[in-house]
Amino acid sequence: MAFVWNEETAAHLYRRAAFGGTSDEIRRAVTEGRDATVDRLLLYTYTPDDALDARIAAQHFYLASDGTLADLARWFLLHMMFTQRPLQERMTLLWHDHFATLYSKVLNIFWLKNENGVLRAYALGKFRDLMTAIAKDNAMEYFLDQWMSTRTQPNENFGREFCELFTLGLGNYVEADVKAAVMAFTGWSIEGTLSTFLFNADQHDYSQKTFLGQTGPWDGEDVIRIACSQFGHAQRIASKVFSYFAYDNPEQEVIDRFARIYLDHDTDVAALVRAILTSDEMYSSKALWTKVKSPIDHAVMATRQLLLHDDVSSTFQYLVQGGQTPFDPPDVSGWQGGTNWISPGALLNRMNLADSIARAFDPLAFTDGESIHGADDLIDVYLRKLGPLAIPAATRATLSSYVGSGTVSISRQKGLARMILSLPEWQLY
């Protein structure tokens, strides 16, 4: 099927790249065209985000080392819910998962907030630079015990995950490469008083090492450079980013094509993302409505698309119970994702968050400017603004029967919003 840029494909781009679009945003995107819209999302520094900055400043968050996880999580959630630069936050969330660190071990809110800032600053920069900044980041150094690794007493935790999870993936290195990477990173540590990176030269191993077939007196930046020049690494990142935006389990040919683009652009993530978001695959039937919303996607997209003025206070508890506590994934490999988000317990949890969201929701603001002459029009408007969602005829009939005929009360309009948020269709995006 030939690619068509219309309300449906624009809404798809916004769901995947921007936590869902409002009617105004979709209309603008359709007018501007696909490539211009993708560029606008990518070149986010041209879009001011003053309202978000003011909103966060007004909260007076206490995010020092002994702050609370609930406050830090809310700080991140407000970014995702109310930013004018949604692609930056989308990528920050991806890297937050890729470079998972756990509050339950780090126990330092200030460090975790700083790490999140690194992810945001490098969200669409060169991966190699992001990897370097994260390897020097206090939260990561502490989380994977890198800060204590010395040439006489090397600690393998960070070096091993650097190879297995962050850059190469199993099968693209051998045990001797892990050992070489570990030695290259020795002496990379934490300056605790200032909460900055410390290179402890006395503890660094300056000897010759062989890493991925290249021999030299490598340090951490060298092994990052070497790892990030491997085609296996490019395949890993291309596959991960493609799956995030387009569809899971991409074909080998697709992975290889985007891996080459990524390497040709010197690990530039923006170039990779632009190529994905303007590809045919992105708008194919394999992509449309095939991904499962994570609990964070669910909460953030509902907040944005229902035009809520503020976050719902039960969101953090909902995320904890739904298994996606920000800053505290299950382990260093991040969240499992996909259909695993849809366990029976998690689904009930979503339906109950939808209740809190519906209570905070203003139906009049939501339908402002729409021409509604009856209950059927109302349902059409809701399904369009929250999708456009295609639902079975039987479900449509149940919605009509629930809403009733004649004037639809405010409370029943809230019920309609809540029911749509609880539909099987709305759990996908």
Place this chain on the structure above:
Amino acid sequence: MQITRRDFVRIGAGGITVSLLCGDLLKADPAVEGGPPRMLVVLQMTGGNDALNTFIPYTDSIYRSVRPTLAIADKDILKVSDRIGFNPALGPLVPLYQGGKFTFVNNCGFPSLDRSHFRCRDVWQTGIELPGPAPRGTRGWLGRYADLYLGEGATAVTTFAVDGRAPVGLVSDSIAGTTITGPDAFATSTDLVVDPDDPDRDRYKSALLEIYGQQRSSTTLELVRTRGIAAFQAVDLFKRLGPQSLNAYPTTSLGKSLELVARIAAAGIGTALIWISLEGFDTHGLQPQTQTNLLGDIAGSLAAFQQDITTRGLSRNLLVLGWSEFGRRIAENGFRGTEHGKAGSVFLLGDNVKGGVYYGGQPDLSHPDDGDVPTQIDFRSVYWTIIQDWFQRDPLPVLSKPYENLGFLQHASGRVRLVRH
């Protein structure tokens, strides 16, 4: 999204109706008739537990010489045999070991052990030595067991997990199962909440249930829909949990999870396989405090659990298996920690355990495998023994090839009630 085998979920109760929320599923549940089924509780010690400081080979001079700061002081070791002693934090398990209800199997591993958390975890959970992480949809060893022996008529709570991730070990073709991320998750959200001031509450619930009874054309939507039905089913079943325990459990996540297990067992709702994961065993540094806390939590929670289920008259129906993805390196790493290693130990608790002795022999520290404890027991022998002697089923179709029966369980005595055939 690629739809995989496990996405095809059969829900035993068939179509959903409005009566489900108030209906009485149990009366129609054949598993409840004729006595409770045998249950297996799997405790995953995530991160790689240091087996050498758990079940300590205290007579081996190498243990003390390569662990100058980590070796447990001889006077503190709980010497349950003349060659192996318990970590001092395991005190509550000593009487259970001596009473014959607790044991452990040393030197468990597999040939291609590669020190990767994620691959090793997947190997243990699937029983298959895949080259890399298990692709999404790969069935777990208990998932295959469930497909063969529990599949027909399964409900949303036939398998149950308390885990931050849906455990691969339980992934099956035939059972959706219920996963909660912590023991309180269902406790605070056991029903479909609707604003109490909403005059449309009943109208709303009816409509939503009706919608979840309407078929979808895509497999992913059908997955969401059937899991929704399972959620409504689980809500109904969890209203029937047994009473809270009379004795005190530790107020930890594990303690609360095990109390929930006892209440599920007491409810007789047909749950057969339970999976609990406990994080934090990846002790690259400052190991003693972390491991002491974790082992103390395990010992205290298991002792409380065993007492609770004994009081409830359920102890003959429950077996606990504890495992970890690998053991840790024999020598310490210089920061009072240990690196990823190879063979480790599993433990078992239950009335049917032949405890008071241990299995798998001594860790062979004088012949290390690249610095690690060498594997002497294929971990699948543990699964083989459990399927054969606990579930009294043929393990061969589950594990594909024969493994040794390690003999740590009593053979069936008297009538054994199994979950549906």
